[in-house]
Amino acid sequence: MASKRKIATCSLAGCFGCHMSLLDIDERLLELLELADFDRSPINDIKEIKGIVDIGLVEGGLCNAETVRVLQHFREHCRVLVSVGECALTGGIPSMRNHLSLKSCLEESYIRGVGVENAHIPDDPELPLLLDKVYPLHEVVKVDYYVPGCPPSADALWHVLSALVTGRDPHLPPALLKYD
Amino acid sequence: MSPDTKKTFQLDGKEIPFREGQTVFDAAMAAGVYIPHLCHNPDFEPHSSCRLCTVIVNGRPFASCTQPAVAGQDVRSDTPELNEMRRALTDMLLVEGNHYCPACEKSGNCRLQATAYALGLQDSHFPQFFPRRDVDASHPDIILDRDRCILCGLCLRISRSVDKKSVFAMTGRGITTTIVVDSPSGLLADSKVSREDEAVRHCPVGALMMKGEAYMVPIGQRRYDVSPISEDSVREFHAREEAHNG
Amino acid sequence: MWREEAPPAMDAVRGILESHERDPGELLQILIKVQHSYHYVPDAAVELIADHLRVTRAHVRGLVGFYSFLSSTYRGEYAVYISDNITDRMQGSTGLATYLCNRLNVKLGETRQDGRVSVRFTSCTGMCDQGPAALINERALTRLTRQRMDRIAELINSRTPMEEWPAELFVVEDNFRRSDVMFRRAFEPGAALKAAMLRGGDETLKSLQFEEAVDPSSGHAWRRGADETLKELYRSDLRGRGGAGFKAAIKWETCRDISAPERYVICNADEGEPGTFKDRVLLTSYADMVFEGMTICGYVVGSTRGILYIRQEYWYLKSHLEAVLARRREADLLGRNVLGTGFAFDIDIHWGAGAYIAGMESALIESVEGRRAKPRKRWPLPVVAGLNRRPTVVNNVETFAAAATIALKGGAWFAGHGTGHSAGTKLFCVSGDCERAGIYEYPFGVSVREVLRDCGGLDAQAVQISGPSGVTITRAEFDRILAFEDLSTAGTCMVFGPQRDMFDVVRNFTQFFRHECCGLCTPCRVGTSLLEMLVEKVAAGKGSPVDVEQVQSICQLMKTTAHCGLGQTAPNHVIDSLVKFRGDWDKRMKTTDFVPAFDLDAALQEARQLTGRDDAMAHL
Ligand SMILES: Cc1cc2nc3c(=O)[nH]c(=O)nc-3n(C[C@H](O)[C@H](O)[C@H](O)COP(=O)(O)O)c2cc1C
Ligand code: SF4
């Protein structure tokens, strides 16, 4: 058998729902681990990809400088980059803030909001700085494959992952294609 | 030709009978062949604006919903090229508006979403436009969420020709086209619209909806969760034909 | 920004409404007058108009939002529209617009706080041979320079009434550089119509005075004229001059043969294709010929009503055109009893209000009926069910002029000029990088090289034939001929010299189509916007081969699936440019990797401002 594939995953402006769904593939996770190892992933808490991995799964859209940096890191270190979930594909629920200016969002949260004390917009350099809008991944890097869904079902994720690991067509059968 | 000889045309190599005056779309659906469509509802006049129903007739593209069937013509519909174009058109409709399917009350009952599924639209290619559009929740029974409007024009057509109220119109042009409501304030609340109107019942997406009905059927058991739109539309079309004939 | 303080008095609106019938078809004409007198369409006016015409307010607002010369917000006592064709840009319009804005202290696209003035761009105003051009309160400005902008700014700042502005600012020239067999001589009003009416008559009839020949009591057989003129039109093989080249005789005959209580003749003077200005010249100097062609058409098809649909950019021609019509009525060339023959025919003028799509015939008819200029369903054709769902002939201005000539001189004469499939002569509008821009009449079949030689543009690197929706040809193709067999054209040649960056042309044209798309159908509505975004991305040096691939697939999609000619032809120039001027694209593409369309670091700017941060992590 050829050497095992390497997979890395991360969650950006998402809710970890896609990752939960990934864990939902249950016993098939063992099957997957036969074929592939997990590099950087919240699943194992490795923070940085060393070398090159075969498949990068990215959940969530881009909302701040940090998410952009992680995505760029993934693009540089993954042969195949997969955009996972509605937030990654379209910006999703977080992008509902795109209707408003960043200023009004921050003022609502940190200045005018109910129960706000010591009103000021946080400026700690430790905090990732927000982008003007929330963006889908494919507007910032080239994305190779997409798995829609909020979250994509475990079956959908399994279908795409197992296909990519074994070199099959990762297109979802109609029953697994969902945007909600 | 004797009058009882059925006239036919070829659709993807299949013989399709048709009646004089029928469109390619109607004849195909009557014969059980689904042609993807969004702005057309066979109960009302066709409008040929979404362009999903484009087929190739004798080598040239036409919208099948307005194209008269002609005996012997060669029509192609279910081809990889056309389906790729239909996916792109559907994707265009998704990116030009704000479609948050995970948070949309219409999810599962939405023709745009169901059509995207039927076409296998899995990839995103275009940038999101994130337009700023107004929501009108002023009316007690009806909501107009322009974020989800695909400008199919059905509400305009139905309000004008069936309800005889002309509550809706379009303004702007090109990419800035939007629905306007006929009332002094421009809001639904002081317009003539009412919950009995046909116009508010046929929006293919979640743009024009009745309040309080959204979650009567749980997500997962809704119309297109149960049966793909390709089958559902054909079934609906046949039911309509039967109702008309008897 | 200027804001409405109190609703203005509605007296003027009431006056306008009184002068119009309660016919919804009058809506656009009413809105134009309201816009002219108030410089916007106030909400209070919307109410009154809707009430008067018994249409909905939403419908009225629908038109105000559609036509670019109408607006729901105040455009100022002086509304300046700078023509934004590529030829204007090549003549420096962009810099001049900024210059004028600075002089007036107004932001482009906004109305100055005191409500005095606004400046914005508009699509080509049809003055490409004498640009940079602009419009100000319905009058055309040509040959703009900084000095002229200084004058204009002074006149505006001193609030000089338009009537007192110096006439030299508004001089529009014909620049008729070359005439051939059709336009060599002045047109004698009535001659063609008389010839049409008497056509098919025998020698005795021809020897008589017209009045005698048609005298009902004399019993002369002069009534074959309509049929015989149609035959002449067939013989002439005249093809439509508006671009599509449809045979005029077939259209007229179809219209005539459908039984209907009424039928119409519409002259299409929308002339919206950037780079085109021949119809303006015809209506300036050959209006009689055009109106006579329409009248002959009415005579042949059995119509009593003609309509000239003309773009608002040519509003300055209004009094001239009305005078010509009045003269023709006086001379019995129009009216209830044309030339004493009992034939009734008259012509109204309908104005457009800024919409290229209104030149597309079914959209034009919608506009005449007082609606948004949105193309109709493909079938039935206007000739079968057009204006008021009645048979309607829509022809281009030049087609009617040619028809008048054919009625006079016969079809064989006409067919004796031009080529096998393109009979007659054609007007060409030459502009851009050449010494003598203007109108040239040639027999069909003239080569591009010959045109370039005559206009002094032989060093061109490219010529855009037929406007943005047409074809881009390069030096190697200059021996191709202008005719339906090869370069089919409505007559536009924009010349680009060797110094031009052809990518600027693509940018201008993609902006044009995005602005002019009607919004009806998906591929054009979204496709024109996507094309503009992608082209601007490449312009900003952020393009990569991935983007070019996407451009190509959007072009194919639009060509195949768009509803009307606008969307189907909007990608032509992009496709041509990618094949013929790929170098101008490639030199902007610095990378083979995908690059975001927007600047990532700039996307953090707002947050930097709000937080006051500028540390390393606050940048990308
Ligand atoms: C987007 C679009 C714009 C058009 N603009 C004009 C125009 O300005 N003038 C014109 O004569 N024809 C225009 N046409 C063509 C008309 O639809 C129609 O074919 C023409 O007026 C017929 O007249 P002809 O046969 O004499 O050329 C346009 C077509 C399209 C699709
Ligand atoms: S509101 Fe609904 S029915 Fe009306 S145009 Fe929009 S999508 Fe169509």
Ligand code: SF4
């Ligand atoms: S192609 Fe463009 S202009 Fe023509 S109908 Fe479609 S949207 Fe309107």
